[in-house]
Amino acid sequence: MINFAANTTYTLPILVHAAIPLTIILVYALVAIWGERKIAGFIQDRLGPMNVGGWHGWAQSIADLLKLLQKEDIVPNNASRFLYKFAPFMMFAASYAAFAVIPFSSSYIGSNINIGVFYLLAVTSLLTLSIIMAAWASNNKWSLLGGMRSAAQMVSYEVPTIATVLTVIIVAGSLNLMTITEMQAGNDTLGFLPNWLIFQNPFLIVAFIIFFISILAEAHRVPFDLPESESELVAGYQTEYSGLRWAMFMLAEYADMLLLSLLGSVLFFGGWNSPFGEFMAGPVWGFFWFMLKGLLLVFVMMWIRWTLPRYRVDQLMHICWGILIPLSFINLVLVALWEVIF
Amino acid sequence: MLYVFKEGWNTFKSIFTGMGVTIRHFFGPSVTLQYPKERMELPKGARAKLYVNIDDCIGCNLCARACPVNCIDIETVKATDDVDLGKTSTGNPKRFWLTRFNIDMAKCMYCDMCVHPCPTNCIYMVPEYEYSDVDRSNLVFHFSNLTPDMVAEVKEKAEEEAEQKKREREEMKRKKAEARKKKEEEKKKQASTKKNDKSDDDKPSTPGKKDS
Numbered sequence: 001m002i003n004f005a006a007n008t009t010y011t012l013p014i015l016v017h018a019a020i021p022l023t024i025i026l027v028y029a030l031v032a033i034w035g036e037r038k039i040a041g042f043i044q045d046r047l048g049p050m051n052v053g054g055w056h057g058w059a060q061s062i063a064d065l066l067k068l069l070q071k072e073d074i075v076p077n078n079a080s081r082f083l084y085k086f087a088p089f090m091m092f093a094a095s096y097a098a099f100a101v102i103p104f105s106s107s108y109i110g111s112n113i114n115i116g117v118f119y120l121l122a123v124t125s126l127l128t129l130s131i132i133m134a135a136w137a138s139n140n141k142w143s144l145l146g147g148m149r150s151a152a153q154m155v156s157y158e159v160p161t162i163a164t165v166l167t168v169i170i171v172a173g174s175l176n177l178m179t180i181t182e183m184q185a186g187n188d189t190l191g192f193l194p195n196w197l198i199f200q201n202p203f204l205i206v207a208f209i210i211f212f213i214s215i216l217a218e219a220h221r222v223p224f225d226l227p228e229s230e231s232e233l234v235a236g237y238q239t240e241y242s243g244l245r246w247a248m249f250m251l252a253e254y255a256d257m258l259l260l261s262l263l264g265s266v267l268f269f270g271g272w273n274s275p276f277g278e279f280m281a282g283p284v285w286g287f288f289w290f291m292l293k294g295l296l297l298v299f300v301m302m303w304i305r306w307t308l309p310r311y312r313v314d315q316l317m318h319i320c321w322g323i324l325i326p327l328s329f330i331n332l333v334l335v336a337l338w339e340v341i342f
Numbered sequence: 343m344l345y346v347f348k349e350g351w352n353t354f355k356s357i358f359t360g361m362g363v364t365i366r367h368f369f370g371p372s373v374t375l376q377y378p379k380e381r382m383e384l385p386k387g388a389r390a391k392l393y394v395n396i397d398d399c400i401g402c403n404l405c406a407r408a409c410p411v412n413c414i415d416i417e418t419v420k421a422t423d424d425v426d427l428g429k430t431s432t433g434n435p436k437r438f439w440l441t442r443f444n445i446d447m448a449k450c451m452y453c454d455m456c457v458h459p460c461p462t463n464c465i466y467m468v469p470e471y472e473y474s475d476v477d478r479s480n481l482v483f484h485f486s487n488l489t490p491d492m493v494a495e496v497k498e499k500a501e502e503e504a505e506q507k508k509r510e511r512e513e514m515k516r517k518k519a520e521a522r523k524k525k526e527e528e529k530k531k532q533a534s535t536k537k538n539d540k541s542d543d544d545k546p547s548t549p550g551k552k553d554s
Binding site: 045306 | 360361363365367368369370371372373376
């Protein structure tokens with residue numbers, strides 16, 4: 001196992017090491033933005049981008065990126081210049097930093113710390129901060145509304161997320177994501193199912209459903225995309241942004257989506273463990289399985305996006321405080337009881 | 343409590359119903375027609391662009407007269423006697439040079455009214471619809487196959503012939519007039535001589551007359 005965080009004498013290896021998740025995020029973002037447009041197209045009986053790059057418009061997001069790089073970087077007159085310019089980078093930094101504790105493969109993890117889950121949840125809270133920063137600094141009513149909604153939403157939905165993560169921690173007995181993954185190895189559940197946590201315990205299925213709904217809200221995906229609702233808030237906190245800074249927001253949003261999906265796949269679907277036990281296992285296959293699980297969850301997020309309409313703010317709050325939080329705490333108690341009894 | 347479960351069940355049921363619909367469309371066929379690469383087949387009798395088979399045109403001007411917006415502009419010159427323009431494929435003899443046959447598709451309203459009067463079926467709609475242009479003058483389609491030189495030559499010839507014919511006609515008129523004059527004069531002369539003759543041999547010239 002590589003653990004470069006302990007070794008601070010070599011700067012270059014650390015930079016190379018840090019570039020690995022960055023590469024994954026960038027490549028994923030290009031593929032995911034293209035994929036999202038394709039999925040949107042297919043669901044609406046269209047074809048999506050077809051021309052750029054030849055084969056089914058695969059280079060569409062690259063072309064979009066080049067276009068965004070050439071655009072003017074506009075700062076509104078009455079904006080708070082420093083915060084306005086800084087917010088998108090902080091947002092990306094927040095989701096990028098969280099990738100440090102994601103175990104991409106059995107032999108690769110950025111930082112194998114013992115409080116991985118805690119670190120991840122703490123760092124992703126910075127996302128809210130950067131969104132409010134962008135919204136407030138823009139000095140625009142739509143942005144501010146979006147930012148306030150985002151704050152309310154993130155603060156609310158972090159509670160059920162953490163409660164469901166806690167249920168997993170009760171079962172796994174560790175905050176270290178690598179350890180949580182390793183204890184899900186093997187294929188013994190009911191004789192044939194993999195030892196993934198979601199198959200361990202019926203209450204963990206409920207936990208996963210609550211977790212998935214909460215990460216939809218955390219990642220600002222439809223039906224919880226109130227902070228940036230295009231149709232009512234003209235993209236919310238992104239209203240005043242253009243060019244590269246807007247691209248950073250987009251990248252951070254997609255990175256956040258992947259991050260939370262990967263977290264879900266670690267906590268409930270065995271991370272880099274192969275679904276066939278020893279078959280197709282190993283570091284490289286591990287990476288493959290891990291990304292496959294993460295991208296499947298991302299696909300479900302996109303699928304939901306093009307199916308469901310957006311909630312109202314009061315409905316959003318009702319779902320969180322009225323249903324998900326009580327349910328997740330009841331579930332937490334039930335999982336704890338299950339663990340005590342069995 | 344029962345209400346909560348019922349509502350929860352309904353929520354998930356409706357969400358999964360909706361997601362089932364979208365996933366069916368996800369795997370279903372697309373309705374997109376990638377236009378410049380693929381084209382929809384036009385229905386039979388589509389009116390898209392007028393075309394004139396100039397070899398069959400007899401220059402009768404019926405289409406131009408039928409046109410409600412006057413978008414067909416035809417100029418004909420009568421063929422001289424020494425040229426034979428042949429016949430159309432329908433067997434009608436051609437008697438005119440078509441020095442101009444312009445159709446302004448910017449004016450055309452695709453009513454098809456010019457197509458039906460044509461005696462030789464030489465003007466008709468073709469299924470070609472991609473001729474949009476930024477300049478309106480490019481929408482005037484020229485169908486005459488005569489070069490400007492030929493047009494000038496043909497016109498000159500026709501004028502010459504017309505003049506010659508006019509001259510001939512005048513000559514003929516004059517000749518006719520002369521002939522008539524001559525005839526009249528002759529008649530007069532004859533009449534006078536006849537008078538004389540009559541006075542001379544009035545009696546002997548009537549042998550069958552009964553003497554009284």
